[in-house]
Amino acid sequence: MLDTLRTLFLTALHAFHRRATVQYPEQKPYLPPRYRGRIILSRDPDGAERCVACNLCAVACPVDCISLQKTEADGRWYPEYFRINFSRCIFCGFCEEACPTYAIQLTPDFEMGEYARPNLVYEKDDLLISGTGKHPDYSFYNVAGIPIPGKDRGASERERPPVDLHSLLP
Amino acid sequence: MTYTALTTIIFTPLVILGLATVLTWIERRLLGLWQDRHGPNRVGPGGMFQAVADGTKILFKQDWIPPFADRGVFVAAPAIGMMTVLLSFAVIPVTMGAGIAGNMNVGLLFVVGMMGLGVYAVVLAGWSSNSKYALLGGMRAAAQMISYEVFMGLSLLGVVMMAGSFNLHDIVAAQTGLWFIIPQCLGFGVFMLAGIAETHRLPFDLPEGENELGAGFHTEYSGMKFGMFFIAEYAGIVLVASLVTTLYLGGWRGPWLPAGVWFALKTGGMVGFFILLRAGLPRPRYDQLMALGWKVLLPLSLFNVMATGTILMLRASL
Numbered sequence: 001m002l003d004t005l006r007t008l009f010l011t012a013l014h015a016f017h018r019r020a021t022v023q024y025p026e027q028k029p030y031l032p033p034r035y036r037g038r039i040i041l042s043r044d045p046d047g048a049e050r051c052v053a054c055n056l057c058a059v060a061c062p063v064d065c066i067s068l069q070k071t072e073a074d075g076r077w078y079p080e081y082f083r084i085n086f087s088r089c090i091f092c093g094f095c096e097e098a099c100p101t102y103a104i105q106l107t108p109d110f111e112m113g114e115y116a117r118p119n120l121v122y123e124k125d126d127l128l129i130s131g132t133g134k135h136p137d138y139s140f141y142n143v144a145g146i147p148i149p150g151k152d153r154g155a156s157e158r159e160r161p162p163v164d165l166h167s168l169l170p
Numbered sequence: 171m172t173y174t175a176l177t178t179i180i181f182t183p184l185v186i187l188g189l190a191t192v193l194t195w196i197e198r199r200l201l202g203l204w205q206d207r208h209g210p211n212r213v214g215p216g217g218m219f220q221a222v223a224d225g226t227k228i229l230f231k232q233d234w235i236p237p238f239a240d241r242g243v244f245v246a247a248p249a250i251g252m253m254t255v256l257l258s259f260a261v262i263p264v265t266m267g268a269g270i271a272g273n274m275n276v277g278l279l280f281v282v283g284m285m286g287l288g289v290y291a292v293v294l295a296g297w298s299s300n301s302k303y304a305l306l307g308g309m310r311a312a313a314q315m316i317s318y319e320v321f322m323g324l325s326l327l328g329v330v331m332m333a334g335s336f337n338l339h340d341i342v343a344a345q346t347g348l349w350f351i352i353p354q355c356l357g358f359g360v361f362m363l364a365g366i367a368e369t370h371r372l373p374f375d376l377p378e379g380e381n382e383l384g385a386g387f388h389t390e391y392s393g394m395k396f397g398m399f400f401i402a403e404y405a406g407i408v409l410v411a412s413l414v415t416t417l418y419l420g421g422w423r424g425p426w427l428p429a430g431v432w433f434a435l436k437t438g439g440m441v442g443f444f445i446l447l448r449a450g451l452p453r454p455r456y457d458q459l460m461a462l463g464w465k466v467l468l469p470l471s472l473f474n475v476m477a478t479g480t481i482l483m484l485r486a487s488l
Contacts, residue, residue, distance in 0.1 A: 018206065
């Protein structure tokens with residue numbers, strides 16, 4: 001009996017507590033930088049596309065929402081088209097984990113509602129941003145041992161020049 | 171029949187129905203208040219028109235009668251529920267001389283009788299639905315409401331003895347000096363509990379028991395038939411609150427403010443308390459509910475009748 005009255009009293013006291021609700025459209029919730037929202041494609045610090053069209057993201061995607069086609073230009077790989085169907089995407093972040101070049105990244109934005117379903121299919125133009133995203137200094141071709149025009153084999157960061165097989169010197 | 175009486179008869183049910191509809195919004199806001207959230211606050215100022223939106227929606231919903239149901243009874247049940255509650259309001263004295271039949275000499279008996287008839291709505295709904303959960307809900311409702319009716323009647327006896335009348339006007343008039351809640355505190359407690367059980371409100375909403383019976387007796391109801399049960403329940407809350415006000419809290423009596431305002435304030439406070447009960451208390455098990463009724467409330471109300479009678483007799487003989 002007293003327990004019941006105490007319960008009622010404590011419940012009534014909750015009228016003076018702070019509301020737990022975030023009044024969403026007027027009051028935006030805090031989203032941490034690693035929040036898994038809208039997917040973007042980022043660029044190198046020097047402005048080139050990071051994506052090398054390796055298809056690992058498309059393979060890792062559990063719902064097969066990523067579709068891309070490789071093409072080659074200036075001696076390196078690019079996606080000819082890169083398409084994410086956001087009506088399928090489950091925002092698991094596996095693509096970001098699979099990406100060897102930090103190209104594909106998830107961002108703290110979820111406000112992407114559409115009235116027509118086809119509008120949820122994002123093409124490369126929609127996905128590509130002008131910045132570097134979460135990894136400002138990373139450039140894949142600067143650390144990978146792959147020669148591209150303007151950078152020879154062995155010229156990458158923390159990489160020694162290749163051994164000259166024809167030389168007898170140690 | 172005079173013109174005013176006719177308008178009263180037409181407008182009273184409309185006002186009560188409107189009140190019950192708005193009460194659904196008030197309840198949700200209050201529950202939100204006590205659960206650290208806001209409740210519906212989007213439609214209109216403070217979410218005021220949520221009730222209108224809900225009402226519009228439920229009016230346009232498909233009103234489906236299951237093919238296995240007993241059609242006639244199925245349709246009649248919600249109407250009975252609504253009717254008994256609305257009829258009970260006829261004798262509630264809002265102010266001196268107000269009400270459709272405010273001066274009825276057996277007003278209290280009329281209310282208790284109407285509440286007794288209200289059991290039919292729930293039982294018939296559960297029976298005619300012809301499905302397990304609805305039947306279980308109806309069965310629980312029958313047991314719960316009929317047993318709590320006993321204590322309700324007994325708890326009211328104290329008030330009737332002190333006022334010497336079944337007339338609700340006279341009962342309010344008898345509370346001139348002291349509200350009956352003080353001398354009749356036991357009866358007040360029992361009547362409150364019985365009233366909650368009668369309207370099958372939380373925490374005594376076992377006939378509905380969402381998490382065990384689907385929706386209990388109105389599992390098979392949809393559209394406005396369900397809406398009728400819903401509105402009747404909220405009108406029932408207002409009814410029990412206004413009865414508590416009339417019987418124990420001195421009715422329209424109070425200083426400074428007009429009589430009607432006092433009545434509304436007290437009734438509103440009681441409704442708020444009912445909602446607080448819902449916010450704060452869990453639902454008891456079914457056998458606990460019956461045990462509380464027969465092992466605690468019945469002896470208490472009998473003791474109350476005996477004590478009140480003894481004191482009145484002693485006072486009369488002195």
